[in-house]
Amino acid sequence: MKDILTASFVTEMRKTTANMYRLGWDERNGGNISYLLDEKEVGEYLDLTKVIREIPTGFDAKPLIGKIFIVTGTGKYFKNVDDDPETNLGIVRIKQDGTTAELLWGFKDGGKFTSEFPAHMMSHMARLEADPKNRVVMHCHPTNLLAMNYVHELDEAKLTHTLWEMCTECIVVFPDGVGVLPWMLCGTNEIGEATAKKMKDFRVVVWALHGVYGAGKDMDETFGLIETVEKAAEIYMLTAGLPLLNTIKDEDMVKLAEHFGVKYRKDFLHLK
Ligand code: 2HA
Ligand code: ZN
Numbered sequence: 001m002k003d004i005l006t007a008s009f010v011t012e013m014r015k016t017t018a019n020m021y022r023l024g025w026d027e028r029n030g031g032n033i034s035y036l037l038d039e040k041e042v043g044e045y046l047d048l049t050k051v052i053r054e055i056p057t058g059f060d061a062k063p064l065i066g067k068i069f070i071v072t073g074t075g076k077y078f079k080n081v082d083d084d085p086e087t088n089l090g091i092v093r094i095k096q097d098g099t100t101a102e103l104l105w106g107f108k109d110g111g112k113f114t115s116e117f118p119a120h121m122m123s124h125m126a127r128l129e130a131d132p133k134n135r136v137v138m139h140c141h142p143t144n145l146l147a148m149n150y151v152h153e154l155d156e157a158k159l160t161h162t163l164w165e166m167c168t169e170c171i172v173v174f175p176d177g178v179g180v181l182p183w184m185l186c187g188t189n190e191i192g193e194a195t196a197k198k199m200k201d202f203r204v205v206v207w208a209l210h211g212v213y214g215a216g217k218d219m220d221e222t223f224g225l226i227e228t229v230e231k232a233a234e235i236y237m238l239t240a241g242l243p244l245l246n247t248i249k250d251e252d253m254v255k256l257a258e259h260f261g262v263k264y265r266k267d268f269l270h271l272k
């Protein structure tokens with residue numbers, strides 16, 4: 001059996017959490033990541049018949065039965081993952097009942113998965129239906145996007161349009177736009193269900209006055225998605241309140257979307 005600390009999925013989790021911490025998106029225990037793994041690959045590192053303990057999830061995840069995820073732990077700090085992955089991360093498999101997680105590795109101090117596990121698993125279910133290649137769900141508190149929540153209307157079409165205007169590549173990176181949930185209590189099945197519902201149409205979902213969820217087929221793509229949204233929000237915050245002399249026109253956004261062949265939310269543009 002190979003040493004799990006040499007597995008690329010563990011390295012990716014360590015690097016990504018450290019990166020996000022340094023960008024200021026994950027203060028204290030803020031943020032969480034879940035990453036759907038390939039069973040065969042995990043089997044090179046772990047005996048998949050050995051369950052360390054079972055953890056009830058409190059919700060039904062039948063479509064994910066048998067699927068294995070590496071996930072950040074509840075109350076754990078992104079800044080500490082790299083130094084001690086086995087305490088701050090865990091590898092869990094959804095049991096046959098659909099409502100229990102079988103711990104296969106990690107959470108060494110007796111811990112468990114993120115409090116946002118419902119939102120993560122429900123989002124995986126929704127995204128896998130939309131795109132069978134989806135693997136990663138990521139939540140964090142990016143500074144500028146959060147700041148923007150206080151000064152910009154939280155309407156999906158208006159927020160998406162403003163973000164698209166802030167960097168030329170935005171409409172290409174998130175052509176499906178940005179979904180928005182109103183402020184809701186986090187860590188509940190309700191916010192999980194609401195997030196998953198949005199995830200049917202959007203790969204980026206803003207939790208008003210809290211943070212953002214992103215989903216994608218790998219770590220780079222998902223990180224890059226949130227990074228691009230946050231960059232656009234940063235440009236917005238740097239320019240908000242200043243006289244606006246120039247902007248990217250809707251016709252130019254259409255040219256971009258067509259040139260790069262992406263299916264975009266036409267209804268979020270004001271086309272004649
Ligand atoms: O896990 O970010 O939304 C900490 C959070 C909760
Ligand atoms: Zn959060």
